[in-house]
Amino acid sequence: MSSAVSPAVDPPVAAATDRTALFPFDNSYSRDLPGFYASAAPTPVAAPALVKVNAALAEELGLDPAALATPEGVEIFAGQRVPPGADPIALAYAGHQFGQFVPQLGDGRAILLGEVVGRNGRRDIQLKGSGPTPFSRRGDGRAALGPVLREYIVSEAMAALGIPTTRALAAVTTGEPILRDRPLPGAVLARVAASHIRIGTYQFFAARKATDAVRQLADYTIARHYPELAGTEQPYLGLLEAVIGRQAALVARWLQMGFIHGVMNTDNMSVSGETIDYGPCAFMDAYDPQTVFSSIDHMGRYAYGNQPDIAHWNLARFAECLVPLFHPEKEQAVAIANAALGTFPARFYGAYHAGLAAKIGLPDADEADVALALDLLSAMIAGKADFTLTFRRLCRAAEDEEALSPVRDLFLDRDAFDAWAARWRARLAATGREGAQIRAGMEQVNPAFVPRNHLVEAVIAAATERGDFAPFEELNTVLATPYADQPNFARYADLPPRMEGYQTFCGT
Template sequence: MTQALENTRRQPFAFDNSYSRLPQHFFARQTPSRAEEPWLIKLNEPLAKELGLDVEMLKRDGAEIFSGNMVPEGADPLAMAYAGHQFGGFVPQLGDGRAILLGEVIDIHGRRRDIQLKGAGQTPFSRRGDGRAALGPVLREYIVSEAMHALGIPATRALAAVSTGQPVYREQVLPGAVFTRVAASHIRVGTFQFFAARGDAEGIRALADYVIERHYPDIKDAANPYLALFEAVSERQASLIARWLHIGFIHGVMNTDNMTVSGETIDFGPCAFMDSYDAATVFSSIDQNGRYAYASQPGIGQWNLARLGETLLPLIDPDLEKAVAAANIVIEHYGERFQIDWLRGMRDKIGLSTVEDDDLELVQSLLSAMQAGRADFTLTFLRLSHLAADNGSEAAFLATFAEPDAAAAWLGRWHERLERETWPAAERSAAMLKVNPAFIPRNHRIEQAITAAVEDADFSLFEALLKVLSRPYEEQPDFAPYMEPPKPEERVLQTFCGT
């Protein structure tokens, strides 16, 4: 093979690395560690094509590239610096302790996307960790991030999963793996906090200018672009968290270092989807006090945004009092925007196309009945979608509730409300089925797939789960068992950090 052919073979990425052109103290350059016997578990071919990558080349060289053994030409590997509030306590330096940003590409739609390896070895920010990832958390992140995308929720994506052929040591010895994550960017609220904690006003300004250019170019000419930036980030977060609640998603670790300024969901460690509805649901093993419970997420989003606002105050106005007043207005608007987005989505979920003053109380009454009746969150709304077109489906809907009396009373009010709608029943049902999924990443299904892979090197359940979750709004008869909530002995009560 000639040198020219060899170079072509090893250049699947057209990198254009803007973050690495920022000041050196924004990151630490870091070459990934080598993996002993890398094996490509999964390549997301549709995403690779969307990124403009050579799929056939990645099939050949993907194990080497996505394990970190082969650094593609044009990459500029680095670990990003950031700080963060973790469960309310501030840590002035965190950073990518087991993640290495290979670089950025411009996808076929003209969007700039980060490509990052998680679990590719130690970095200067590892804080005595090994920088590696275990197979289970890598598979969990792959499954959940792709499911979120299919559900229509802004989220980071999974490009590849690779086993390293070497063990990692946690509470027990586990097979190691590397996850390749794609993101609009990996800039977090904690990235701004890193510079604010050091009194680095120029660093904050450079970062804010970069974020505006990369994510919010329409506000460059605003009268106060930094206030406009705060408003834009706030609006995206309000929308994002409302959409989490619409599908019963619980992030599990909403620290400020896990909140992107792009508006994407990031980090799928101790996350989970609710089975039976309970507003106080917590899955994360490290959330001992329920700080990040399902119903607490909107308030935590607002709290995190306040921390971002604190870092931007000097840019918003040199007069601190004026800056604080302006930022507080944005924080107040976040609450209003969240409520609007959440209620709009809940109207869609129960089939309302018009607005009435009592709609909020109608929605809250349904949620109360679901909590009292221990109703499965996803099945409740799916069966209500069927009931919208077929009154004969009422029994199936009520069967979702262990105690159906409150639900039966609520149905009477719902039917009365629908009488004031002009939407034909079939159209209403079809619209509801577009927002009420049949399939979510059930926690027990994820655990089953992980157990089979880790204990028996069997990835068939992983592949099956990815297949069914790629079409969550279609009722796929061949996968009907995947719609069902867990049996009592299958329930997952805790999820864990691990990547």
């Protein structure tokens, strides 16, 4: 498999410069939090080969992308060698998985090499699929190529859409198969995150009544992610409130883009406010709040429309961990936590409704404008209209009434759309703004391109079955500028085929 891989660095970069180390590590987590992890060296593989280095991200991190694409860099990404300054560890955490608490999970197939400090702050460099760790629970610690490509594509698309997310620095193949339901080509993803501290990290220590460890972790989190809270009168309450705010804004953005995380367990929620752990994730085609793609979500717990409530529930579990830090009297501490949690609905709906109204050209929305936007969603449910295309085609219709026809064609119930569109056009006219101005604003928040399920599956099939990574390269190129019209790639914005019973799977 590896012999068919054509190494790629996108965009092209100059030759490697002389540097003392590929990664200038400064490993605060392993240095400041002993006992919060287990040492875990990556396991060498048969024949590593480069799939792709994310040059733009490498530069952002202060790294040399050309050097990362050399044989030495590929060996590091594959786990063949540990770079100077790295301190490979697997993080300990617990978590509620589909509502059931598991007291010990941890990084079962991920190893944190270390942290680098770039122009946008401190970032973790982690290898996913690099072999077993003390938390693997009899697993092989490996990842298949398909899930690695999925996470690369979707996480980078999310970044381009402006949604807080972990990033993909590189992907490599391992030259050896892994066994799932059948042999699959193996791969490793190099993932970048603001940190890998999860709600489940707190739960690991709270479940063991280790209040001092929870406080130590909270102090570290504040120093790393919320330094403005240091030295305040109630820093731990401030931490809870800050995480609530970031998660409310994050999930609002998911819904505004039609994104479904797929497995919102507490160990898959980052306290930094980034989207993390792209397993059975997907973007919705036809709008339906009950949409579920995950093969393991049999009851629809993590359906698209349930994501705000699940985020709120998960944040309550985070608050439970912090309660002992709020007040020495438990009753008062719980009341403090509940008051903070009570702000989530207003924070979420404030962000969600504002963004939804902006999607129909009304960024200065009042209650009537929000209701108008929600009425469109209702019409989309009844009409089985495509989520992304409906909003993108409306952009042109804001300027030219005749452009309503391509939007109307997306709806099975066209009369319902016509009634809504008449109200919408009247409201836009009442704003007094030029149609071209409204359209321009709408095109900045309504993408033309998202990682459609059929496109991602085609990329994975080409790579895993034929060793062809050209579709992977092209899809990443298209998704890097999702808000721009790209006439040469117009087919990527076409109405997708119906994929009845389509499922996504945990893999990385």
